[in-house]
Amino acid sequence: MEEMIMNIVKYDPFREFLGLQDEMNRLFKGVVPAAANREDMLGGAWAPKVDIFENKDNLVLEAELPGMTRDDFELSFENNVITLKGERKFEKKTENDNYHRVERSYGAFTRSFTLPHTVTPEGAKAEFNNGILHVSLPKREETKARKINVIGGDAAPKTIEANDKAKPAGA
Numbered sequence: 578m579e580e581m582i583m584n585i586v587k588y589d590p591f592r593e594f595l596g597l598q599d600e601m602n603r604l605f606k607g608v609v610p611a612a613a614n615r616e617d618m619l620g621g622a623w624a625p626k627v628d629i630f631e632n633k634d635n636l637v638l639e640a641e642l643p644g645m646t647r648d649d650f651e652l653s654f655e656n657n658v659i660t661l662k663g664e665r666k667f668e669k670k671t672e673n674d675n676y677h678r679v680e681r682s683y684g685a686f687t688r689s690f691t692l693p694h695t696v697t698p699e700g701a702k703a704e705f706n707n708g709i710l711h712v713s714l715p716k717r718e719e720t721k722a723r724k725i726n727v728i729g730g731d732a733a734p735k736t737i738e739a740n741d742k743a744k745p746a747g748a
Contacts, residue, residue, distance in 0.1 A: 623665060623682035629690060634721070635713045636696045640688070643708040644681075652712065654698040659712070660689040695720040 627640045640661055642650060650663025667683040669676075696714040703712045 623684045624686045624688055625661070627661075627688060627690070631716075635715050636692060638690070638710075638712040638714075640710040641708060642705070642710055645708065647705050650710070652703055652710070654701065654714075657692050657694060657696075658689055659692055659714075660687065661710070662687045
């Protein structure tokens with residue numbers, strides 16, 4: 578008598594989705610270029626990476642602009658929107674160059690960021706060094722955090738006003 582051996586296979590409910598994904602990829606192959614991704618289709622071929630953070634006195638924007646010079650971009654501030662616009666150009670070294678692969682991105686870009694009303698363009702500073710744009714926008718005085726001293730025990734209570742002058746309560 579012949580003995581039958583069976584393997585135990587763990588059931589994976591998502592295995593069917595992988596087959597569906599392969600079918601969808603085959604369906605759209607040729608319709609959408611292989612090198613295209615979502616960012617390329619929505620906003621252009623390239624956009625610089627940007628970090629925006631704040632410290633005690635300023636809101637800071639830092640953008641990576643590798644291979645660019647100061648003349649390759651412009652920076653503007655209007656209605657609390659800061660806009661960085663420019664173009665990174667592909668410069669072929671000589672006509673005899675035959676590139677086998679170009680992975681760096683090139684082209685025109687525009688990045689706009691709506692900033693909170695707590696910042697002001699008055700006193701803004703921008704520096705461009707080693708391919709990094711560093712923009713510092715000061716916070717409005719009335720929005721900066723203030724320290725409030727609390728006095729306990731027998732001392733008279735003290736109130737801190739907006740102009741940072743202390744006066745006794747009830748005065």
